[in-house]
Amino acid sequence: MSTPAISIQNLTKEFTPPSVLKRGAITAVRNLSLNVEAGHVYGLLGPNGSGKSTTMKVVLGLVTPTAGKTFIFGKDSRDVESREAVGFLPENPYFYKFLTGEETVHFYGKLCGIRGKMLNDRTRELLALVGLEDAAHRRVGGYSKGMLQRIGLAQALVQDPRLLVLDEPTAGVDPAGSREICDLILKFKARGLTVLLCSHLLSQVQEICDRIGIMHRGELVREGPLDQLIAIENQTELVLENASPELLKELRAKIASSGARVVGEGRPQQNLERYFLEVTSDAKKSNQ
């Protein structure tokens, strides 16, 4: 198998409170091991405080592990070099308020050693990709939450990394903005980028992730391919279009005679998110 995009080996992270008088250390992550294969979208789930952000920060070399090692495409996270191939969007990002969107992407591009015309082209391309061309010359200080997340994605992508690490990319963003970010992630996936993300929006995770890990109190309690984890092994779903009552009757009879059992029957519903967006986008059009 090829080198995994991320390899975490027996990671433990304890935070020692600065004051000696306080109680002992907090174990944010306990003996966690997992691999994220190249090309996958991996979802890290878990309640608040379960250690998701800490895990990501260790992978990015921002936090030193108490025990264990992490690698990005085989390079130790402690080496600055490992960060060449990764883009990071932190939780609730803020950028330099006095910079415009364009200047922000420029700044991060320069940090990655991109210069001149290549940087200008790259910046324009990325701002278009995240849909911020119109806001390119506005100060980031005036950006909405959703725009901040999108400029955050643009800076994460500036050196064309092979891996994206996204800490709650849709937190605090309205449904339409959240949908756009989701669609962007799906676009990256189609282009072969590896993504590690954590999110509380389980329906979105279900839509975009190939594989998930569930963390609880610093430990990885479940891990595997999403469809396998949530499939009900002994059941099969059948969705029919334009089925006549006669056909249904016939099917039911056949099923009964074969010894299987119909567990449920009904009309499939579209999900609320899509429905909401459909309605509000129509409303927008008719208002204009």
Next chain:
Amino acid sequence: MTATTPSATAHNSAHKLFSLGRVSAIAGNTLRDLVRQKVFYFMLVFALVLIGTSLAMAVLSFQGQLQTVMDVSLGAMSVFTMLLAVLSTAMVLPKDIEDRTLYTILAKPVARFEYLLGKLSGVVLMLLIATLLMTVFFCVVLWFWQGREIANISTFAQPHLVDAEVAKVKAGTFTGTLFGGIGVIFLRAVVCSALTLMVSTFATSWLFTVIVALMMILIGHLVPIARSVWMDPMQAGVDMPWHLSLFLRVITVFFPDMQLFNIVDDIAVGTHVAAGIFGQVAALGGGYVAIYVLVAYLFFAWREL
């Protein structure tokens, strides 16, 4: 994008351990941030007002002394560059940590050393701009003073002495020593800035950083006294136990010897200072900056973000 612009990929080339490009990107960004702060203009205007006032003071004082102009102006420049250095450097790290911009920067292939150096360079550039602006204004003030002096001489001096007197005034105003002194003022501000950066790598707040840095600078004024005591306790009339002696040695390494920069006071009263002295002060000041940056890096490299 992944397919169309493979040239944008930086990760094919070998990673450089130190890149001036990254440092200057951070420095430029920091400078931009700092000169957009109100505190910068506030301090600058205050300093300029004081320098301007020095002229009025010199004119109003009966003899119209050049020394008054020099004293007040160089004093104002000293105080404001030092304060500007401490107050703005103390802001630099906590702001990036609070806004989490530090995460996005260090998640790029940027070494922590490059980050610190970039931040310090940004502050130093800001101090340079502030010093240059003050210097230009100071020169205008001096030029006014000189014009007035020459006019006085023409009116009051005996005709055959006018030329000699005017030449004397001209030679005594814009001297190399004066500009060397301004250089020393700038260097002192840079040392204060490096010291503050070091404090801010282990401090948790802006206020704490400012207080500790200012205290260290104050204590720095006592360093020569401490040094004379540990170098020659007998002569100083002190019978010192070994641990106190050790303590004093540590102090003299960690606290900047601020007396070093007191040649500015001599310059203000018109003393000529040899170029060699400036060289020494520059070397020692540079040494302090190097030590503080190194210690700052050691703290910062181990710090949890």
